[in-house]
Amino acid sequence: MTIRSITSRDNPQYKELRRLADNAQARRKAGQSLLDGVHLCDTWLRQTGMPLLCVVGESALANPEVSGIVQRCEQGDARVVALPDALFHPLSQVEHGVDLLFVVETPVPAAPSALTQSSVLLDRVQDPGNLGSILRSAAAAGVKQVFCSAGTVQAWSPRVLRAGMGAHFVLEIFENAELAPLVASAAIPVIATSSHTEQSLYQLDLSAPVAWLFGHEGQGVDEALLAAATHRVAIPHLGEVESLNVAASAAVCFFEQVRQTLAR
Amino acid sequence: MTIRSITSRDNPQYKELRRLADNAQARRKAGQSLLDGVHLCDTWLRQTGMPLLCVVGESALANPEVSGIVQRCEQGDARVVALPDALFHPLSQVEHGVDLLFVVETPVPAAPSALTQSSVLLDRVQDPGNLGSILRSAAAAGVKQVFCSAGTVQAWSPRVLRAGMGAHFVLEIFENAELAPLVASAAIPVIATSSHTEQSLYQLDLSAPVAWLFGHEGQGVDEALLAAATHRVAIPHLGEVESLNVAASAAVCFFEQVRQTLAR
Incomplete structure (x- = not known):
């Protein structure tokens, strides 16, 4: 599997990412969440599994932690897209972070009918x-x-x-x-x-x-x-x-x- | 004592307020801090005393809590300036707050030579x-x-x-x-x-x-x-x-x- 590049702000998938990043309503409607940065993405991979999509800033690909995570996504058949840094930054809350994020399905546990545990x-x-x-x-x-x-x-x-x-x-x-x-x-x-x-x-x-x-x-x-x-x-x-x-x-x-x- | 109005962004006192609001270095150099909002200003009045300056947004003067604080400042001979709301907002971190702030002298306690209390x-x-x-x-x-x-x-x-x-x-x-x-x-x-x-x-x-x-x-x-x-x-x-x-x-x-x- 190869990494797909998006280079235009008008790309429909990029526009959808912007909506998810900016808008709580859009995330709720899509049932999707964004995990921003190495720590959250790595923890998700270890504890939950593959993301729906792995998004990486082009210059972050040189970071060994990021490339390790991208590799695990590829091995797990998760889609990976690379963005120029200028397109990545509007997706992220983190100012001086590493440009990596996952789009994941927001877990929706079955609500219990009553409080029985802490x-x-x-x-x-x-x-x-x-x-x-x-x-x-x-x-x-x-x-x-x-x-x-x-x-x-x-x-x-x-x-x-x-x-x-x-x-x-x-x-x-x-x-x-x-x-x-x-x-x-x-x-x-x-x-x-x-x-x-x-x-x-x-x-x-x-x-x-x-x-x-x-x-x-x-x-x-x-x-x-x-x-x-x-x-x-x-x-x-x-x-x-x-x-x-x-x-x-x-x-x-x-x-x-x-x-x-x-x-x- | 009357409330002085500042209406121009070029007023030197307003420019100084902007510097204090935006710049940690300027606050440190002046030895002054900004207290933003009713709770902090009221607590300062009760616990410490008069501010160097009380700054109020014009439409906040209708708020009884604010006018009470402004009155106490006037009675205590503290200076009060009123600003049009558009000039007040760049001074404040608070998005939907009440437009009141104090400029106060930053307390500098004498540092103890050793740790002797909690x-x-x-x-x-x-x-x-x-x-x-x-x-x-x-x-x-x-x-x-x-x-x-x-x-x-x-x-x-x-x-x-x-x-x-x-x-x-x-x-x-x-x-x-x-x-x-x-x-x-x-x-x-x-x-x-x-x-x-x-x-x-x-x-x-x-x-x-x-x-x-x-x-x-x-x-x-x-x-x-x-x-x-x-x-x-x-x-x-x-x-x-x-x-x-x-x-x-x-x-x-x-x-x-x-x-x-x-x-x-």
């Missing part, structure tokens, strides 16, 4: 860096399922993928999830963080599976959801600043669960 | 969101001193200030700090996180003050610094993903210290 529910989390960090922390802490409400930033967007560092590929991520019925029917405790409660995170028994509920960066968790949670807990503070970034909160919660699990 | 050392942390989140977590956990190496993103940049949510105003932040002599002369244990160690964070006694050392997002802590630290610890994982975002790591470490302190 999981995360995200209510309108806005910032791609925060969502990526939460996914990465969840994957490191052994939390497998992530439910994102409508109004949460698209999990498979390039910036969230980049911040997630491959966490997406080991998680089950359910987008546009209806959180209220999940909370109402949960078979495990649902724990929401809130600064308006006396209950401390550290007083909870986290040795059995729980579902964590985190909310919007400015507004927190929706009031009705917060009221429906099994527990509302605060992370105790010792300083003058009273709130944490949502991704920092999530990391503290997930790893308190890890600590209690290991201490058993 | 503190954070940051070795070339790159991402403004990560640095802001680390500052916010430190302030919430009661860690007061932050030492940033040369090569760490400017702590008083608009994006870091925004992510810090006011944490800057309760911390002592030392920029361009030489970390190696601080680590060598530390009167308290210096704890570096590393994924290449068997020592678990949860096995450490954190009931007395410690200095935390975190590093570059991709490369981690510089090897010589890592070797000089008192302890190298890993955050134990239960999942398939082996690393955490640096701000997530920092939050887990700081709040394990809080947990142990509260448990005493």
Whole structure:
């Protein structure tokens, strides 16, 4: 198999790549995502398999990591296209990165009917860096399922993928999830963080599976959801600043669960 | 006192504001920082005092929160200038924010000669969101001193200030700090996180003050610094993903210290 070159901005396949890079709606409609850079592409190959398409900037072909990945794609019968660097750059979020990306089919796991294992529910989390960090922390802490409400930033967007560092590929991520019925029917405790409660995170028994509920960066968790949670807990503070970034909160919660699990 | 209006892009004071907004070097040279938005300005007024200058977009004057802040500035004899919205927007990082900013004197605390209280050392942390989140977590956990190496993103940049949510105003932040002599002369244990160690964070006694050392997002802590630290610890994982975002790591470490302190 040979590498095909695209040299014109008017090439229909290139125009489709631009649409996928720029537009969350186009990615959702196509059921496709873009993985940007060596780390994500390499992790995908090892953990999931072949991409639909491997796209490489011409000058990146000299990079041994890139040429190794291109070779594995060719051996696996995945299509590879090379672009002049000027055509590659509009596809990428990464400023000084290596010009490699995969187009992959966005995994759509079958949604469970109820919460039965350790999981995360995200209510309108806005910032791609925060969502990526939460996914990465969840994957490191052994939390497998992530439910994102409508109004949460698209999990498979390039910036969230980049911040997630491959966490997406080991998680089950359910987008546009209806959180209220999940909370109402949960078979495990649902724990929401809130600064308006006396209950401390550290007083909870986290040795059995729980579902964590985190909310919007400015507004927190929706009031009705917060009221429906099994527990509302605060992370105790010792300083003058009273709130944490949502991704920092999530990391503290997930790893308190890890600590209690290991201490058993 | 009345509000002065600037209507021309060629006004020398406006040109100086543009330089401060766009250029870390100009801010450093002037010893001034920009606080963007109601939350930071209000927190500064409550915790520190008057700004050097209050800058407001003309249509934001109708906002009661903004007019309240402008009034407090006038009562405190701080200068206030109003700008047409089109002139305000290039000064701000915030896309759909309220058009208010303060120019303030960047606090420069006297650097201690040695580490004697709970503190954070940051070795070339790159991402403004990560640095802001680390500052916010430190302030919430009661860690007061932050030492940033040369090569760490400017702590008083608009994006870091925004992510810090006011944490800057309760911390002592030392920029361009030489970390190696601080680590060598530390009167308290210096704890570096590393994924290449068997020592678990949860096995450490954190009931007395410690200095935390975190590093570059991709490369981690510089090897010589890592070797000089008192302890190298890993955050134990239960999942398939082996690393955490640096701000997530920092939050887990700081709040394990809080947990142990509260448990005493």
